[in-house]
Amino acid sequence: MTPPPTAAPAPPAPVAVDPGAVRDPGAGRRTHPATGGALVLVGMLLVALNLRAAVTSLGALLDEVRDGLGLSGTTAGLVTTLPTIAFAALGALTPWLVRRVAPARVLVVAMLALAVGQVLRVATDSTWVFLLTSALALAGIAVANILLPMLVKQNFPHRTGLVTGAYTMALTVGTTVAAASAVPIAHAFGSWRAGLGVWAAMAAVAVLPWVPLALRTRAAARRATPTAAVAAPARVRPARTRLGWAMAVYFGAQSLSGYAIMGWLAQLFRDAGYQPESAGLLLAGVTALGVPIALLMPTLAGRLTTLRPLVLGLTAASALAYVGLALAPHGAALLWVILLAIGQGAFPMILTTIGLRARTAEGTVALSAFAQSTGYVIAALGPLLVGILYEVTGGWTAPIGFLLVALAVQTTAGMAIARPRYVEDE
Known part of the structure; x- marks a missing residue:
């Protein structure tokens, strides 16, 4: 609460900061x-x-x-x-x-x-x-x-x-x-x-x-003096904003699919007729191909005015991979692995977007905490529900259908976070 003007001490003079310097994490001095x-x-x-x-x-x-x-x-x-x-x-x-x-x-x-x-x-x-x-x-x-x-x-x-x-x-x-x-x-x-x-x-x-x-x-x-102290920044509460929830849903839906793929893709390829070693290599291929994508995706996200092309492109890659795994898991396995790796580029993209959708470090850590903590609750359902559907139906049509539904939810949330906006403004 702001004190009455008559009781408030004169504020300290602002300190000029060199824009070329980098602040130590959590400190006021510059390096x-x-x-x-x-x-x-x-x-x-x-x-x-x-x-x-x-x-x-x-x-x-x-x-x-x-x-x-x-x-x-x-x-x-x-x-x-x-x-x-x-x-x-x-x-x-x-x-x-x-x-x-x-x-x-x-x-x-x-x-x-x-x-x-x-x-x-x-x-x-x-x-x-x-x-x-x-x-x-x-x-x-x-x-x-x-x-x-x-x-x-x-x-x-x-x-x-x-x-x-x-x-x-x-x-x-x-x-x-x-x-x-x-x-x-x-x-x-x-x-x-x-x-x-x-x-x-x-x-x-x-x-x-x-x-x-x-x-x-x-x-x-220790060197800081009371007159040099800076007022604590206002609290940012992403849970009270539409942007915060859209970020959490996108993070959760993409993590859900990621954990489901890590947990069950090798079993899907085994059921399609691959030897265990080959199935493991195909799963490792999704992660390995993700290395250059992880470097490229944040750069693209940072340069685009709107993220809609990325959101839709990643959705298209994942959707094609899921349909392909349902219809022809053995015949074009390498193609589905490549498309899955591209689709999983949603993870580095959302990490970049956390920084792009906050004006301050305080807003970034608040948005990061809310999106990731809420998102991981959603993500925990992925391997569990895929496993239940696989056990109940004895096949992969229902589990892949569930992942397509999750992808639709992810895309809807992605369109909500695509345009430039800031959590502090909401």
Whole structure:
């Protein structure tokens, strides 16, 4: 509430800011783009490499983990659903956390939680300890998911598409490498624990760039004087805006299809007559082809006046792939894999759009948290409902029909977010 004019002290004089400088995350001091900005970028790329490795490595070794820990089918189902639950619940808390702690310090703790959680979960024979330590690791990922779009907006406001593309590509590379190498690493060391635990080292490396940045923000906070303090920005509540809900629905629908594809595409190709190894390679092809798409898509999104061509183009690619998988899954498998990879470009596009649809870093982190946390609740339904429909009908027509319905919802939401607008204005 604004105090009466007679009681209000004179506001501090505004401080001029060099537009060529880059702000430290969470700090008031400035750094030169070639130093502080480069360190932030390196830190973001290392964090992005870790954002799915703990998930996809577990998916690749789920059978071995089930045998090693004696997991029931229900518990194994909980393990596969845990990432979306953690991303939804813990991601929603991130804006509250960032208002109290500098983002650099938050990321230090997040990456430490990821590293420690991955180490502890391979050192136990207890099912419940495995679940709890997995949740600890996922908590670090959930927080980092929300922070990266905000850091792009805060530190690289004029390079949103390029930087988002770079970190999305790093995320895709980490996802692909972890999924492809977890089993060979486990076989090389004779234990699934090695195939999961090795990724803790990568998370520990991701801590390193953020330590000096966190120390720098702490030093800046100590030097700050009361007269230099800046009023806290107004709270942004995307849940009260149409744009916020459209972003959440688009993010959720595209993530739903993405998780369903990761969970069930290999089984579809097996049912179509492919050997398990070939089916796995076809699934890996979707992720591998996503690497250049992840770099290109944010750049395109950042340059277009309206996103409608991208939204409709991605929808067309996914729709053709789904129809093709239903009618001729074996005859043109490579074509469907390419089209699926193009359609999954909706993920880097929506990450870029989060930054494009907010004016400020505070608006970006609020929109990122709401879109991702709500979206992951929607996404959790994907693999579950596809599995139920597959089991009940004994085929892939109904599951693919469900994915086409989800695609229609995604497209409707995509048209709502296509034109330039800002969440702060609503």
